């Protein structure tokens with residue numbers, strides 16, 4: 001794909017760029033051909049359709065933010081929002097997996113890897129030759145990830161890793177994982193290190209696959225480490241990265257919140273678009289249900305909330321592109337957009353009435369998929385902690 005390089009901007013530009021228009025058209029066409037015909041089948045059987053991601057890789061959508069010198073598309077966050085939103089308007093599962101691949105595993109190596117690590121892994125990830133996973137969460141430590149129990153003990157030039165990560169997107173199919181491991185004392189702020197661990201490394205296996213409410217075509221599994229020997233060269237950032245894993249992970253999640261806000265926007269827009277169409281078509285009492293104020297006002301609320309969520313998401317992207325502090329705004333965008341996704345999907349089911357409660361229409365899937373958005377990459381409650389801390393610090 002030939003792209004125009006994304007330029008950091010000084011203020012939010014409300015016009016869609018040429019790149020964004022091109023991406024939108026390309027994804028619409030891709031979804032019609034490769035996602036829509038099969039997505040309910042994948043949802044039903046919880047199949048993770050690897051071939052779809054390989055095709056998205058060919059289009060440059062698995063390395064959206066990766067510079068062209070490492071085989072990526074070299075886009076910025078505005079284009080990234082468009083990619084995730086447009087895919088998620090059709091299928092949240094594919095949107096979630098594309099988001100996790102781009103911004104977690106790939107994003108972590110891109111932001112904190114050594115030059116050798118970037119050259120080795122980014123071209124494979126950006127083209128989807130390899131699928132990436134990212135492991136922070138553990139069975140007993142989700143919101144409180146800092147207390148993780150997966151440990152890495154030094155043994156000469158190696159670290160022996162033992163423990164388990166849970167809820168990992170692509171935890172089984174992922175060819176490479178970035179994994180946060182405790183290499184110091186519990187609660188030591190410099191006691192966690194990020195390692196790049198390749199599939200096939202002895203002692204690294206996949207555990208249970210989760211049977212989920214929604215996002216069912218996005219693979220979620222445990223990753224298990226039993227005396228897994230990993231060379232110190234696999235520490236993200238090299239030896240200088242020792243002990244910096246938690247701080248790196250928090251930075252990665254700052255950008256990741258823009259991903260989940262975009263995923264949320266896509267789901268909200270998908271539910272809204274379907275609702276507007278249905279409100280015009282479905283007749284009761286001799287007129288379209290959109291003529292009833294009760295239904296029309298739902299559409300007004302949905303549209304207003306989507307616009308507000310989109311503005312917050314673009315504000316976070318604008319800060320990111322200009323390398324400005326974005327902790328508060330990215331948490332606001334993730335918190336608000338995810339709650340809007342749940343509200344819009346819920347209202348969409350209501351607008352569809354009984355038909356909304358069936359699998360014949362898309363809104364029941366939006367309803368199930370939307371709930372992940374208020375949980376993954378930091379729950380709404382945790383976002384409010386982040387926002388309020390920043391407010392009280394005077395930011």
Ligand SMILES: Cc1cc2nc3c(=O)[nH]c(=O)nc-3n(C[C@H](O)[C@H](O)[C@H](O)COP(=O)(O)OP(=O)(O)OC[C@H]3O[C@@H](n4cnc5c(N)ncnc54)[C@H](O)[C@@H]3O)c2cc1C
Pocket residue numbers: 100133134135136137140141142143144166167168169170212215220372375376377378379380381382
């Ligand atoms: C589909 C899916 C994909 C995922 N993919 C990944 C992945 O690829 N990599 C990865 O590392 N993780 C992944 N996760 C994990 C996800 O990030 C965690 O589920 C999330 O951070 C919440 O952790 P938890 O589930 O342990 O909930 P808990 O932390 O146990 O929280 C339970 C409830 O308590 C609330 N709570 C917790 N602490 C506080 C507090 N201090 N104040 C107020 N309320 C609080 C929470 O908000 C929540 O409502 C994924 C999860 C899902 C469902």
